Amino acid sequence: MDAAPRPPATGKRKQSSLLAFFPAASTAPSPSAAAPKKSKTTREPALRFVREHGWKKVKQETSSEVDGCVVYEDGEGGRLRYWPAFLPNDEATRLYDHLRTSTAWSQGHGRTATSSPTASATASPTTAESPGPSYVNAQGARVSTPRMQKHYGRGIAGGSKFRCGYREWPADVWALKARVETAADRSFNFVLLNFYRDQDDYMSPHTDAGQFLGSNPAIGSLSLGAARRFVLHYADRTAKPAVPRFELPLAHGSLLVMAGSTQHRWLHSVPKQRALAAGRINLTFRFVLDAFGDDDRGIASQ
Ligand SMILES: O=C(O)CCC(=O)C(=O)O
Ligand SMILES: [Fe+2]
Numbered sequence: 082m083d084a085a086p087r088p089p090a091t092g093k094r095k096q097s098s099l100l101a102f103f104p105a106a107s108t109a110p111s112p113s114a115a116a117p118k119k120s121k122t123t124r125e126p127a128l129r130f131v132r133e134h135g136w137k138k139v140k141q142e143t144s145s146e147v148d149g150c151v152v153y154e155d156g157e158g159g160r161l162r163y164w165p166a167f168l169p170n171d172e173a174t175r176l177y178d179h180l181r182t183s184t185a186w187s188q189g190h191g192r193t194a195t196s197s198p199t200a201s202a203t204a205s206p207t208t209a210e211s212p213g214p215s216y217v218n219a220q221g222a223r224v225s226t227p228r229m230q231k232h233y234g235r236g237i238a239g240g241s242k243f244r245c246g247y248r249e250w251p252a253d254v255w256a257l258k259a260r261v262e263t264a265a266d267r268s269f270n271f272v273l274l275n276f277y278r279d280q281d282d283y284m285s286p287h288t289d290a291g292q293f294l295g296s297n298p299a300i301g302s303l304s305l306g307a308a309r310r311f312v313l314h315y316a317d318r319t320a321k322p323a324v325p326r327f328e329l330p331l332a333h334g335s336l337l338v339m340a341g342s343t344q345h346r347w348l349h350s351v352p353k354q355r356a357l358a359a360g361r362i363n364l365t366f367r368f369v370l371d372a373f374g375d376d377d378r379g380i381a382s383q
Contacts, residue, residue: 121303150264153327158297158342164264165332167303173334177305179253182364186276187227227283229276235369237271237293242289254364261301261366265338269301277309280357286314286348289339293369299340304331306361313349331363 114296138153168176233254236247250258250272258269275284289300312328327347331337340350351363 160341162338164336167336168334182233189226189378231274236272263303267299269368271367271369273365275363277361280354283353284354286350287342290344295330304335304365307357307359308332309361311352342345
């Protein structure tokens, strides 16, 4: 029996919370949900445009620390840096297998009603996933977050409507954080792990915004396992003639850093993807601002 049921396939879901995470109000780890499906982790060819609107490849970056970075800018202050092979293939495979089996994954519930993407991309947060009991979709059905999650690091409290307790970093994730910080040239104090068990798990269009992340947050996003489509949608859906869209397949062992004003104008998502032979784990490293952090290790540590 699958203890982590899928949301019902009730058609197209209206989207765009300002935060795509939130630590689950739930739940015991589910052995069946976290159980390996297959662990095929082949590296995809580097980078492919489906359509290119807005984002331009500006340069191939090399540094003494981490080579092989491709930089994209949207001309409006948004900046992506992508390392297709940030981790060696073997290491990425070991890490994927280890995190998949050793993490006490839980499945979140709860996303408040959404507002229009155009408004949400620029206004203060009015919508977000929250640790409520369930998410009521456009068809009125109650569904669970369509992936498994875990967070480590800084608690979020102190006035934010998003709350979670401090959770101790496992040594391997802490070590990874240091490497991502070196590449991104930023400090991080929080990580969210998303486990997409198979082709039916996904993440809806959203921005990684919220007062507790500051106005131009840098997000370090490390991918392990099956390459999934990472789609950026221009948040202004009234834009003519077409909604600009940019797409990267995030490769096994790759690192993507979103920075500058990216979160103001672009929604991102990981859609369902047919014919996938494996799961995927993504770690998004963030920096939670002091005013919203809560280091009281007694709070909601799980
Ligand atoms: O899985 C991914 O690549 C995206 C994760 C993400 O957008 C998030 O955690 O906010
Ligand atoms: Fe996100």
